[in-house]
Amino acid sequence: MMMVSTVNNETLEHLIRDHQHGVWRYLRYLGCEPAMADDLTQEAFVSVIEGGFVQRSEPETAAYLRKAARFAWLNRLRRENRGTTLDEAAVEIADDVWARYYEAAARTEYLGALEHCLDTLEPRDRNAVRLKYNDERSLAEVARSLDMTEDSVKTHFARLRKKLRECIEARLEQ
Numbered sequence: 001m002m003m004v005s006t007v008n009n010e011t012l013e014h015l016i017r018d019h020q021h022g023v024w025r026y027l028r029y030l031g032c033e034p035a036m037a038d039d040l041t042q043e044a045f046v047s048v049i050e051g052g053f054v055q056r057s058e059p060e061t062a063a064y065l066r067k068a069a070r071f072a073w074l075n076r077l078r079r080e081n082r083g084t085t086l087d088e089a090a091v092e093i094a095d096d097v098w099a100r101y102y103e104a105a106a107r108t109e110y111l112g113a114l115e116h117c118l119d120t121l122e123p124r125d126r127n128a129v130r131l132k133y134n135d136e137r138s139l140a141e142v143a144r145s146l147d148m149t150e151d152s153v154k155t156h157f158a159r160l161r162k163k164l165r166e167c168i169e170a171r172l173e174q
Contacts, residue, residue: 023069044069117167
């Protein structure tokens with residue numbers, strides 16, 4: 001029997017608009033492939049709608065959605081019996097790290113460090129990041145814009161992510 005949702009359309013739109021990307025990134029952080037993260041993000045929102053969700057503060061809402069996503073992920077892994085033993089304590093630790101670095105005040109500090117580090121990139125690298133992440137272009141589109149092959153763009157982004165990660169970590173340690 002399906003429960004009647006207490007989430008109205010306006011609240012649902014707000015939840016999805018404000019939290020969908022964060023839930024998806026959290027699932028990727030936990031190790032989900034992009035397609036699985038897409039599916040599980042939807043499952044998390046459906047479970048929230050069907051579960052009689054009552055919206056609270058933004059941090060509480062984000063934590064609740066992360067918990068729903070994590071639960072959906074763990075259930076999927078168990079259902080698919082991937083032969084992997086999950087250390088649920090490690091998943092809890094990962095959740096704590098996520099909350100510390102990516103929520104509210106920490107997110108502001110992290111984004112400030114990211115902005116600083118993006119400013120240190122060469123113009124072509126900044127353009128590549130803008131195309132991929134701001135404009136949400138595919139790798140093929142980025143490759144065409146930069147006159148590179150798709151494989152070169154993948155390698156280039158791997159190097160850029162490493163460079164940015166190291167810069168951000170150094171900036172946050174200051």
